[in-house]
Amino acid sequence: MPVSYHGEEMCPVDPVIRLSTARISKAFGATQALNQIDFDLRVGEIHALLGENGAGKSTFIKILAGDYSADQGEITYDGKPVRLQSPSDSRNLGIRVIYQEFNLVPTMSVAENICLGSYPPGRLPATINITEMKRLAQEVLGRLGEEIPIQTLVRNLTVAQQQVVEIAKALLCQPTVLIMDEPTSALNDQETEHLFALLRSLRDRGVSIIYISHRIDELFKLANRVTVLRDGVTVGTVDIGAATRATLVQMMVGRELAEMYPKRSIAPGQVLLEVKGLSAAGNKVRDVSFQVRRGEIVAIFGLLGAGQSELARTLFGAIPAASGHVLLDGQPITLHSTTAARAAGIGLVPEDRKTGGLVGQLGVKANLTLAALPRYARCGMVRTGLEMREATEWADRLNVKRASMSQPIRFLSGGNQQKVVIARWLANQSRVLVLDQPTRGVDVGAKVEIYRLLEDLCEQGVGVVIISIEMPEVLGIADHIYVMCQGRMVGPYSRTEATKHKLMSCAVGIEGE
Ligand SMILES: Nc1ncnc2c1ncn2[C@@H]1O[C@H](COP(=O)(O)OP(=O)(O)OP(=O)(O)O)[C@@H](O)[C@H]1O
Numbered sequence: 001m002p003v004s005y006h007g008e009e010m011c012p013v014d015p016v017i018r019l020s021t022a023r024i025s026k027a028f029g030a031t032q033a034l035n036q037i038d039f040d041l042r043v044g045e046i047h048a049l050l051g052e053n054g055a056g057k058s059t060f061i062k063i064l065a066g067d068y069s070a071d072q073g074e075i076t077y078d079g080k081p082v083r084l085q086s087p088s089d090s091r092n093l094g095i096r097v098i099y100q101e102f103n104l105v106p107t108m109s110v111a112e113n114i115c116l117g118s119y120p121p122g123r124l125p126a127t128i129n130i131t132e133m134k135r136l137a138q139e140v141l142g143r144l145g146e147e148i149p150i151q152t153l154v155r156n157l158t159v160a161q162q163q164v165v166e167i168a169k170a171l172l173c174q175p176t177v178l179i180m181d182e183p184t185s186a187l188n189d190q191e192t193e194h195l196f197a198l199l200r201s202l203r204d205r206g207v208s209i210i211y212i213s214h215r216i217d218e219l220f221k222l223a224n225r226v227t228v229l230r231d232g233v234t235v236g237t238v239d240i241g242a243a244t245r246a247t248l249v250q251m252m253v254g255r256e257l258a259e260m261y262p263k264r265s266i267a268p269g270q271v272l273l274e275v276k277g278l279s280a281a282g283n284k285v286r287d288v289s290f291q292v293r294r295g296e297i298v299a300i301f302g303l304l305g306a307g308q309s310e311l312a313r314t315l316f317g318a319i320p321a322a323s324g325h326v327l328l329d330g331q332p333i334t335l336h337s338t339t340a341a342r343a344a345g346i347g348l349v350p351e352d353r354k355t356g357g358l359v360g361q362l363g364v365k366a367n368l369t370l371a372a373l374p375r376y377a378r379c380g381m382v383r384t385g386l387e388m389r390e391a392t393e394w395a396d397r398l399n400v401k402r403a404s405m406s407q408p409i410r411f412l413s414g415g416n417q418q419k420v421v422i423a424r425w426l427a428n429q430s431r432v433l434v435l436d437q438p439t440r441g442v443d444v445g446a447k448v449e450i451y452r453l454l455e456d457l458c459e460q461g462v463g464v465v466i467i468s469i470e471m472p473e474v475l476g477i478a479d480h481i482y483v484m485c486q487g488r489m490v491g492p493y494s495r496t497e498a499t500k501h502k503l504m505s506c507a508v509g510i511e512g513e
């Protein structure tokens with residue numbers, strides 16, 4: 001068998017197959033989420049799974065995790081057929097999964113979270129040796145080269161640190177197969193690099209890794225092979241060395257994407273939103289000033305946790321302002337509540353779709369029209385026909401993959417939920433729209449569509465503020481860019497003067513003082 005090499009380190013990849021599936025299928029009602037999936041995972045490789053929102057990636061790994069059982073098909077581990085009927089079947093084989101949404105207990109310490117993962121639910125030992133637990137947690141974090149105090153409560157950690165805790169928890173059981181569902185969607189560049197180094201070293205020690213991501217570019221730094229899913233079917237598996245960005249997009253979307261950032265030249269109008277010396281309660285936003293003109297996209301770049309989400313929430317009236325002024329069309333406004341902000345015409349697409357946006361048990365339509373209900377009302381009655389028509393139109397524009405408009409939103413794939421949050425606010429006719437990491441977890445095709453819709457809004461004179469940790473997005477879509485670091489803001493930089501280097505220097509606080 002040929003030995004293939006990948007990356008700078010030129011590490012050999014062992015072609016022995018650890019895990020494989022044949023003809024795996026899974027339906028949810030009328031939705032055929034997976035249709036005859038053949039897949040194999042070698043010992044010591046990083047195998048990426050790529051596909052549009054709703055393609056079936058998470059469903060597939062839930063089957064490997066024993067969370068869902070397949071309707072048909074076979075799974076083989078080290079050459080032997082296995083049945084994965086429960087999570088413990090899968091765990092016993094050494095398969096560990098880190099999900100899109102973390103499974104940590106926020107009120108427990110780092111050490112407790114790391115160690116409790118080793119016990120099956122409901123089978124905690126009567127007494128837990130605390131000293132032993134701390135030693136184990138310390139040891140596994142040490143192996144990862146991480147310095148997170150093990151006594152800290154998980155809720156006080158950054159997202160990147162929480163992820164390290166998830167990985168430590170998985171490693172404690174010495175997994176042979178590690179599966180990660182969109183691990184970098186909440187990480188910045190440095191944290192991502194750090195994670196990659198970690199994953200490469202695990203791979204080199206023989207761990208097999210399945211890696212799901214919508215960030216195609218990063219796969220070239222990390223993966224050995226890529227399997228593309230589309231509508232529950234395998235489109236193909238390619239060696240990363242034989243793939244290009246364009247071929248992967250083509251496989252995923254079924255067509256070429258002409259332009260990632262469809263930027264139009266729109267002449268900016270009058271200043272629409274002006275923020276002067278704004279500080280938020282809690283000191284996460286300090287003396288921030290910026291302005292947004294009609295028809296303009298202003299980006300706020302920063303590392304995660306630089307205060308940008310708090311700024312968005314202050315503008316939306318969800319966090320009280322401690323000082324400063326906000327003017328809309330030159331008139332001072334008071335943002336004492338979200339209702340006041342909404343009435344003034346400010347819309348917010350929140351960062352976290354789970355806590356900030358969606359009502360899981362309500363249907364796609366209801367979630368889409370929630371913020372705009374008064375628009376559909378006449379004489380106290382909701383005009384349901386109009387509501388349905390408009391909601392369907394938005395869902396179609398963003399290609400929200402759903403069984404019906406009344407399907408409960410929690411059954412949609414992660415990226416499709418995010419599209420609903422965005423569509424809701426696009427439909428709400430805000431004068432200023434603030435979007436906090438709107439394209440997190442969204443596939444490339446839908447990203448382009450979202451950028452296009454933002455440009456449409458600009459043409460209608462809306463002012464758009466987009467908060468993003470993704471440098472290419474910021475450079476690709478914004479007219480002006482501000483950078484936040486520890487609650488303070490610098491800028492603006494115009495499209496032409498902003499560079500990757502300049503923005504990063506500001507974001508880490510070594511420029512722009
Ligand atoms: N529990 C469920 N009940 C009903 N339908 C479901 C359920 N889980 C997934 N689906 C459907 O199965 C399809 C595949 O979803 P899945 O979550 O696997 O997609 P994905 O590739 O992970 O997408 P994303 O990139 O958005 O996370 C979607 O149409 C989704 O709505």
Ligand SMILES: [Mg+2]
Nearest residue numbers: 057058413414
């Ligand atoms: Mg998913």
